[in-house]
Amino acid sequence: MEIKHPTEDDQPGRWGGRAGHVWVAKQELLDGLLKPLEELLVEGLTTAAGGRVLDVGCGTGSTTVAVARRLGPEGRCVGVDISEPMIGAARDRAAEAGVPASFVVADAADHPFEPATFDAVVSRLGVMFFDDSVRAFTHLRRAARDGAGLRFVAWRGPEENPFMTTAERAAAPLVPQLPARRPDGPGQFAFADADVVRGVLAESGWGEIGIEPVELPCVLPTSELVGYFTELGPLGMLLPDLDEEIRPRVVETVRAAFEPFVHGPEVRFTAACWVVDARAAG
Numbered sequence: 001m002e003i004k005h006p007t008e009d010d011q012p013g014r015w016g017g018r019a020g021h022v023w024v025a026k027q028e029l030l031d032g033l034l035k036p037l038e039e040l041l042v043e044g045l046t047t048a049a050g051g052r053v054l055d056v057g058c059g060t061g062s063t064t065v066a067v068a069r070r071l072g073p074e075g076r077c078v079g080v081d082i083s084e085p086m087i088g089a090a091r092d093r094a095a096e097a098g099v100p101a102s103f104v105v106a107d108a109a110d111h112p113f114e115p116a117t118f119d120a121v122v123s124r125l126g127v128m129f130f131d132d133s134v135r136a137f138t139h140l141r142r143a144a145r146d147g148a149g150l151r152f153v154a155w156r157g158p159e160e161n162p163f164m165t166t167a168e169r170a171a172a173p174l175v176p177q178l179p180a181r182r183p184d185g186p187g188q189f190a191f192a193d194a195d196v197v198r199g200v201l202a203e204s205g206w207g208e209i210g211i212e213p214v215e216l217p218c219v220l221p222t223s224e225l226v227g228y229f230t231e232l233g234p235l236g237m238l239l240p241d242l243d244e245e246i247r248p249r250v251v252e253t254v255r256a257a258f259e260p261f262v263h264g265p266e267v268r269f270t271a272a273c274w275v276v277d278a279r280a281a282g
Contacts, residue, residue, distance in 0.1 A: 020083035022231050027060040027089060029224055034062075034124065036216040037153050040275060041124050042066045044151055050074035051119035054143060056108045056152070057081055057126015061090025061101070067122060068099035078118075079103045080111060081126070109136035113143035120144075123152035128190040137204035146282040150206055156213065156272040157192035163261055163269035164188065167229040167236075170257035174250050175242065178234055197276060206278040216271045225267050229254055 023030060031038075041063060047053055049072040055064040058079030068077040079101060081087050087105045094101040104111060109130050121140050130136035144150070158165050158181070168178055181187060191197050194211045201209050220228060230239050230251060239247060261267050 018237060020085040022236065024060060024085050024089045026231065029220060031062045033218050033220050036218060037124050037271060037273065038063050038066055040214065040216065041122055041151060041153050042070060045070060045120060045122065046149055047120040052117060053077045053120045053122060054118045055079040056121060056123040058090060060086050061093045061103065063124045064090060064101050065094055065097050065099050068101040073100060076100045080106055080108045082107050109139055115142050116145045118144045118148055120149040125153060125155065127152050128154050128188060129186045131186055133200045134204050137200055137206065141205035141280055144280040146280055148280040150278040152276050154191040154274050154276065155189055156274060158189050160272035166257050167254050168234050170254045171235050171250050174246060174253060175238065178238060191274065194274060197274065201278050205281055207281040208279040210277040212275050214273050214275050216273065218269055218271050220267050222262055222265050222267050225258060226251065226255055
């Protein structure tokens with residue numbers, strides 16, 4: 001029997017199912033791993049205390065809570081994500097933190113936000129998955145006030161982020177059914193080309209566009225590495241359904257491929273990203 005898995009073209013199926021539940025289970029690990037990206041995003045936010053901010057693709061809510069803290073008790077940060085399990089975890093996180101944050105399970109590309117509501121729109125790695133990026137950013141522009149800021153972090157290309165594709169490259173000879181990445185479709189590296197990003201934003205009503213390359217050091221415990229690649233990413237989604245005979249060989253092969261990133265008790269790599277700033281044109 002052929003097993004069907006949600007692809008990067010099926011974002012609701014992917015993040016509403018296994019991928020979303022895994023991210024919830026591993027949120028502490030992932031929050032620590034992506035902390036440098038969150039800090040870059042939040043520290044550059046210029047919205048004054050008391051403002052309203054939309055966090056797109058908020059996941060389990062780490063960035064939403066961080067922004068809400070920055071806005072203070074009179075402000076509000078709204079997180080939106082298509083993953084119901086991740087939004088459930090985000091709501092629990094915000095309640096525990098006691099910050100002014102709320103969450104919506106929805107596709108940010110077409111959710112009926114009140115027009116001209118937000119003073120800023122932010123995202124940590126959450127805007128590369130739209131089926132139609134121009135339509136999505138045009139919709140977000142309508143939700144933003146004139147002059148509102150847009151700030152997001154997105155991955156540069158796979159060739160600059162070898163850690164991110166190590167597992168699938170190493171596993172490919174053993175797992176030919178691994179889905180191929182589509183460079184022209186929605187997915188992790190959809191915004192690898194800065195000119196594409198600039199064109200999308202200009203066409204969708206955003207001006208004063210600034211795109212800067214950043215390289216951020218990321219770390220995870222070596223003890224968590226096997227769990228990381230066997231549960232997350234394209235390989236992690238497929239591995240549980242492989243034959244028991246092939247599964248140990250895949251794990252052994254992929255673990256060896258990560259050895260250049262292992263430094264004693266830590267796995268270290270550089271996240272090559274764009275930090276993008278723009279402003280809602282009046």
